[in-house]
Amino acid sequence: MLSDLPIRKIIHVDMDAFYASVEQMDNPDLKGKPIAVGGSSKRGVVSAASYEARTFGVRSAMSGVKARRLCEDLIFVKPRFDRYQEISKKIRKIFYDYTDKVEPLSLDEAYLDVTKNKKGNPSATLIAKEIRERIFKEVGLTASAGISINKFIAKVASDYNKPNGQKTVNPEDVLPFLEALDIRKFYGVGKVTAEKMYQLGIFTGKDLKNKSVEYLDNHFGKSGRYYYHVVRGIHTSEVSPNRIRKSLAAERTFRENLSSEIFMLEKLEHIAKEVSKRLTKSKVAGKTVTLKIKYSDFTLQTRSKTLPYFISDKSIILETAKDLLYQEKLQNSVRLLGISLSNLNTEKKAKQIKPKKEVSVQLRFAF
Structure with missing residues (x-):
């Protein structure tokens, strides 16, 4: 029962078109114009x-070529991640004026627990x-x-009244809102799951709520129980x-497909160097190296190896990659390579963080 839960x-804060908005803020000539942060080349991605x-119809993760087809006047801008990180830090500083319970999901969004706040x-x-007003006044976004x-x-x-809006779902409105x-x-x-739900006659939260947990488990596996609970x-x-x-990773998409492992070695060296750099910056190391291969037909393959010790050195990462x-023959020409390191030495710290006890409260709660 919802009333039995804490x-x-x-608050979920989500910046509006963050990367693009930063570019428009820094370059007034771009304001009011259709822009895409990313590459316009054959391999470019928005x-x-x-x-x-x-x-x-231009969206993130869309190819630059398709984006250009949809909008002939589209202006492509190279991403400046250092700048986005700089702005993100300013925004988070505002969050911490209200609560220490801040969970960043990415540079442009975060959860805040303000049940008890500063x-x-x-x-x-x-x-x-107030937070949104301060972000606009102090940051300009x-x-x-x-x-x-x-x-x-x-x-x-948070997606309900975008852009530059907000929506509160009070406790007594939760179930009607979801239904x-x-x-x-x-x-x-996601898109694939939504299509499957449509085929099963599930179009709204109410339709989903009418399905039993057994039904959802049978059709959606482990996710079925998640859907059963969240709709309630x-x-x-x-x-x-x-x-x-x-985990920590780096990857690279190539202008031309690579057809031989020999041509990939130089690329892997650059990727390994970047992974090592990020590991050093984050002061972490890992045991499991995973090589990500995306073929020209967009088929994705991963190959992993776990070492008996933690590593962060570029040379060891590269040799393992x-x-x-060479572990097995390539299936096709390759358009992307990536290296990630997981099984990090931060996982020991995770086990030491004990969950706090929760106290159940009544649904009469001022929002």
Whole structure:
């Protein structure tokens, strides 16, 4: 029962078209124009699109060639991740003025638990409004926010009044809100899953709620139980300010497909160097090296090897990646290579973080 669960005041803040908005802020000539952060070449991919570009159907993860077809006047801008990180730090500094329970998901979004907050403000709605106003005043960008009793609903709500808006889903409104929601709006339901649900006659939260846990388990495996609970407003994951990194990776897409392992060795060296650099910067090491191979037909393959000791040195990462490359014959020409390191020495720290005890409260909760 929802009333038996601990009710928190969770805010999900999501910056509006973050990368593109930063570029428009830094270059006034780009304001009001359709821009895409990313590459326009044959291999280029859109990292972010301004709202002006989105009206033409341009979206992140879309190929630059397709984006150009959709919008002839599209302006491509090279990404500046150092700048995005700089802005992200300023935004997070604002978050920490309200609570230490901040869980960043990426440079442009984060969860905040303001059940108890530094301002002593009982209204999560007013806190979210104040945070958004400060971001605009102090940073120059707009943000949207979702406010509710748990992370799942707050995440869904933050997309409701984008851009530059917010939505609060009060405790008593949670179930009606979820029942009326289009199944495509459920966080965790991707395009393929949505199509499968449509085929099963599941179009809204209400349709999903009418299915038994056994039915959902049979059709969606482990995810079935997740869908069964979230549509009932049950999502007990806490805002975790101590999220432990579980892997670290780097990858590269090539202008031309590579057809021989010999041509890939130089590329792997650059990727291994980048992974080592990131490991050193994060002060971590790992045991499991994974080689990611994406073929010209977009088939994806991974090959992994676990070492008996932690590594962060470029030479060892590279040698292990080479072994994995030669482990078996390539299936096709290759368009992308990546190296990741997992089984990090941060996992010991994760085990030491003990979950806090929760106290159940009534649904009458001021939002």
